[in-house]
Amino acid sequence: MIQKKPAKHLHAKRTGSGIIIPGKCGPPPPVNNADTVQLTKKEYSTGERVEYICFNKYTLELRHPFSRYLTCQQGEWSGKIKCLKPCTVTVEIMNKRGIGLAYADQQKMFAPHDDHLTFACQRDKYSVGIALRQKCNDGVMALPKCV
Known part of the structure; x- marks a missing residue:
């Protein structure tokens, strides 16, 4: 053959x-x-x-x-x-979750991939669930909640 x-x-x-x-x-x-x-x-x-x-x-x-x-x-x-992708956060979303940015200027509402944003609870609210410091992973970031 x-x-x-x-x-x-x-x-x-x-x-x-x-x-x-x-x-x-x-x-x-x-x-x-x-x-x-x-x-x-x-x-x-x-x-x-x-x-x-x-x-x-x-x-x-x-x-x-x-x-x-x-x-x-x-x-x-x-x-x-x-x-x-970077992560972005809007004032509207933060208000719905009872949070704001802890250290950053309220105008800096993005974090490049692998960077962190630290949030703080709004006045008279307390954190429930996940940590207030969160990491951006290719456009996705879990957001804390304060009630």
Whole structure:
């Protein structure tokens, strides 16, 4: 019995003139809540990489398998980029829960990922349940309640 070897696929990019250029990548793909640090080109060679930066108040995830770069490899972009969301708190939500910000300016009602906000009970109210200091985790923060 004759066994066929699997076909090798060579990635290529077709140009406007119909010429195929092996191993080239087009412009880098968009990434949620991020943009490229430098202006992008129409074409990249294998091994070239593009650096991304997260939008204001978002935090770049740098733990494996994430990075700040995407790399062109044989006509395909490789790598993973993730921007972690900040947490936001409104005066309306804090009033409903009987809390306010303990130390921060009442205008600073956001916390970047992995940062903390410390709350205080409003006058004549007492904390029930969770701690008054809470940590932001990718846009999610548990809020204490005072009654």
